[in-house]
Amino acid sequence: MLFESDPNKIIRPVDLKTYTNKLNWEKKLIKSASLPTNTDFALVNGGRSKKESEFTYCIYYDNQTGTKRHHSHTFRNVKELENAGIRLKASETSCLTDISFNSIFFVGTLWLPPVIVDDSTGPKFMNLIAYEMCPDFDNDFTVTSYMCFLDSLIDEAEDVKALRRAGILYNGLGSDEEVAKLFNKMNTDLVPSPMIYSYVEQQIDNHCKNMWINYAAKAYHTLFRSPWTCLAFVAAIAALYLSALHTYYTIHQPK
Incomplete structure (x- = not known):
């Protein structure tokens, strides 16, 4: 009615x-x-x-x-999509069929x-x-x-x-x-x-089922979920680099 x-x-x-x-x-x-x-x-x-x-x-x-x-x-809910490295963005129009998905490396974008x-x-x-x-x-x-x-x-x-x-x-x-x-x-x-929406759904399913994409997305969300975790990650990389550099010069220092 x-x-x-x-x-x-x-x-x-x-x-x-x-x-x-x-x-x-x-x-x-x-x-x-x-x-x-x-x-x-x-x-x-x-x-x-x-x-x-x-x-x-x-x-x-x-x-x-x-x-x-x-x-x-x-289908998966928004939380699961975000955990799989999928971002949400608003489409340019309010057309109900203006729904699309694209994926670059381990990051996907769902337009709604x-x-x-x-x-x-x-x-x-x-x-x-x-x-x-x-x-x-x-x-x-x-x-x-x-x-x-x-x-x-x-x-x-x-x-x-x-x-x-x-x-x-x-x-x-x-x-x-x-x-x-x-x-x-x-x-x-x-x-x-x-x-x-079968094509969009299939694209999202393929993205979520990719093991390497899931690992990369989880690592990305874990390491960059806040500025503090990002700084901690950078500090850890810097510490590893300095440690490796110190080890190298210790081994190869002139006698």
């Missing part, structure tokens, strides 16, 4: 008589749930090839298959679209998810998949805190614990499409 500008006012999908009306409603709902972004971009599919004169958004519909999709990944979380977030996204479930609405479950992806990253308040620090999540609810509970509750029993 969908709501009007007042998130507490619920209307039935049958009240939207035409396909155009349904699409316009969805555009308004998604727009109100997102951060302002460049008008060259759409919220859900990016829309990079179509410049829109107004602040509107569009949905990408997958008409190639009507089969039910199943989730294929058991920024999102505002407040009292209206729960009703808005749940209504959008319900709309995607309508049998006469052919789509690729973009909103459902995005919510499942975000939920997989959030297990506890510390994960929310990390997303806030990265500028990805703006907390208008109050405590980080409330936000974590909201996402965990909303995503109960949801089935995302395995097609939308």
Whole structure:
């Protein structure tokens, strides 16, 4: 079911008589749930090839298959990703599919679209998810998949805190614990499409499963987690160098 500008006012999908009306409603709902972004971009599919004169958004519909999709990944939360050397950064747009990952040596970067979380977030996204479930609405479950992806990253308040620090999540609810509970509750029993974020998920899995990357990332986080540990590491290297230098000159000093 969908709501009007007042998130507490619920209307039935049958009240939207035409396909155009349904699409316009969805555009308004998604727009109100997102951060302002460049008008060259759409919220859900990016829309990079179509410049829109107004602040509107569009949905990408997958008409190639009507089969039910199943989730294929058991994903890691933010804390585990950080331990594997993965940093979080905000994407340039608030398009829900603007999620990407790249890896250089042992450091990976996960880009996520920024999102505002407040009292209206729960009703808005749940209504959008319900709309995607309508049998006469052919789509690729973009909103459902995005919510499942975000939920997989959030297990506890510390994960929310990390997303806030990265500028990805703006907390208008109050405590980080409330936000974590909201996402965990909303995503109960949801089935995302395995097609939308499968490439990103596979890249992250490959990064996390690489033994040498894990060792390097753990060493990096251990040695450089604070200025004091960094100074201690530099001091230890300097001490080893001086010790080796002293040993060398002791052995090779002229008789």
